[in-house]
Amino acid sequence: MSKPTPLSGFPEWLPPQRMIEQQLLARIARTFELYGFAPLETRAVEPLDQLLRKGETSKEVYVLRRLQDSGGDADLGLHFDLTVPFARFVLENAGRLQFPFRRYQIQKVWRGERPQEGRYREFLQADIDIVDRDTLPFHYDAEMPLVVGDALRGLPIPPVTIMVNNRKVCEGFYRGLGLADPEPVLRAVDKLDKIGPGKVAALLTETAGATDAQAAACLELAAIAAPDASFADRVRALGVTDPLLDEGLDELVRVVDAAAAHSPGLVVADLKIARGLDYYTGTVYETVLAGYESSGSICSGGRYDNLASSGAERFPGVGISIGVSRLLGLLFGRSALTVSRAVPTCVLVALTDEDARPAAGRVAGALRSRGIATEVAPAAAKFGKQIRYAERRGIPFVWFPGADGAADSVKDIRSGEQVDADAAVWQPPAADLLPVVSAAVTAGS
Template sequence: MSKINPISGFPEFLPSDRIVEQHFLDVIRETFELHGFASIETRAVEPVERLSNQGEDADKEIYGIRRLAATADDDSGANLGLHFDLTVPFARYVLEHSGKLAFPFRRYQIQKVWRGERPQEGRYREFTQADIDIVDSGELPNHYEVELPLVIADALRKLPVPEFVIKVNNRKIPEGFYRGLGLDDVTTVLRIVDKIDKIGPDKVVERLVEAGATDKQAKLAVQLADISSTDTSFVEQVRALGVEHPTLDEGLEQLGAVMAAAAEHAPGLLMADLRIARGLDYYTGAVYEIYLVGQESFGSVGGGGRYDALASDGRTTYPGVGISIGVSRLVHRLISLGLLKGSRSTPTAVLIALTAEEDRAEAMRTAAALRQRGIPVEVAPAAAKFGKQIKFADRRGIPFVWFSTDNGPEVKDIRSGEQVPADPATWTPPGEDVRPQIEALEENS
């Protein structure tokens, strides 16, 4: 048999860690539904033309697909690529099904996405995202830009996640500021300034000058990126830089409204941070990045923003705003730091022991009775000595072993050694033992 070589960037969990991930997915899904978001799933592929030209070197990251047996003149899979996020396919979905959707349309989507980038800690080529978006027909009220981070915060606060902050900006602020400076190639400036955390402010100034900015323009662009606040004081800080432009005014007003509303509903949740830009070109208003406090160097574990022109059929435009949680990125980070683990590697709560193979039929009946009451059960794979079966259960973290004795059935808690009579029609394990639990460090629980 040939040696199996792992493929980097395609993470796979062991069973106990998969239990952690599934818990996160369940809580996120339930929270999204509590807030009225409907579930959809889109196909894995989109036309490359639709996926490309979205910024952030998207063209280089798209995985194209084709049949291995395709001939040169076979175009059955031509120009199709795996989606690199869930927003672009969602925009297509809205256009395709607009006649059957009720607007404003609130959707959530939890799926795999693929990016052909260099794998490193927290960056994968295949990973799971959990998105929520609200899309409307024609106009989208700005109050949704406050609602979405509140929903995300509700989900994260139900999970064993360390303290987090959602940083927010408005793309109109840097755009208006740069135009007010006389820098009209906004996209280039945004992409250079977006690297400030990686290369530092001095290098950003150098690159801006190389791109055509004056030294003064470049330094003012960096000064804008240094502004942050947990209230609306960022407005005065921007005004103090002395740059004026109508688009800048609009962005400051919109972000100020978001921060004021957030201060009322969730004080301290949002931080206005004017270096947040998001690399994808379709964002037009509010943009968000989610960070674990004290682990900002790891990068964001989620983000999103407003997009006003991504979905349009030429007659009607469907503006939207959305945020995603990078589930794979977040869960892998917490597990790798030793902050989380599953309490066992299997959902099984009870192992039914076998003294002899002829007892299997009765054991199967017992298992069925317990499962009818929602207790996860499995029957021992083979008859063996009790000690061996207890070791089998212990290795997998199964807390209870069910025995047939001369006095009738009994169940043993193999952690404490306590063994008591049990009736499959009435016996129930403690609530915390029915399903695997997520074990966290005390300060994060």
């Protein structure tokens, strides 16, 4: 077989990186569960008409078809996020769910965009959503950033800032300016960080029919940001009035005030946040990692009142998604995370000869039964060689069988300390039981 060519945009972590990923996922899931979110997994494919009706472009969706069937299942595509399939799941199972329904979902999604650092075609997301029947109380919008803040604060990563806005603020302001169709304005403003205010102003005049004065006012609104409710006064000072604008400002103040009481500094009101998908109707969130701001958002979401609806039934929701692969890709790219050892194994049981393998297996079994990850040496060799094997693997302890009726012993190969031990009761230090993930220490830190 010739050497395979790597596929860009489909990350495959090395085992130490995968252990880091698994530990981070476990901590995230635990935080979600502490807030009462139940786990869910949905299918990987959805009908294309469902995938494409809420703002995603066809060029970003992967179509599912069989190799030997040119027609195949071309009406199916791989999901590009977890919100659309979740909305479909709610509609199909509404009679069996208790509302408000709180779920978390950690699953891969696929998106056909240009791969770059931290941005992939296949990636893992960790989502939480709350949906209710008919109406969803607004206090859930304020809860979302608190959950994510707690989840991310429990990880060995730089601090995060969650930027919040409300589409009602934007839409009400645009209507108050005389721009009747807010969608092209939102799409243009959403590109501010990518193309800058000059090009956004040109885009507003070209695609949204804005005058130069209207475009300037839209940019003035987008420039407002504050860690407290003072943003509302700055918006009102712009002199634009509209009932929807007032409603959005009141809601956004509630989100910012709730976050300030729970986690000061976690949330900032940033009125340039728009979110590109059309299904958001109110609060929207984006999150940046300290030191990685230029890489964009690692966590986003918002309120959607009409995504899950069928006939007269409506299931409004609010959700937020952590881009796990995106976050890890950025951190791995700077070697910013480390794990205390490259394998789960805590103990290597040494072999005197191959005849001793059954006895070594019994020792390993006794240790494993108490939650201590153990493997038996791959081959009988001089103990020095077996110790070097453990060192190369990062295994901290080597277990030696007792000779001529003597007790077994275990050696910490880092310190050289060796003590008699019984596999039925011996316990490693708590810090060595499992690999420990931590932020990498860099020179000067």
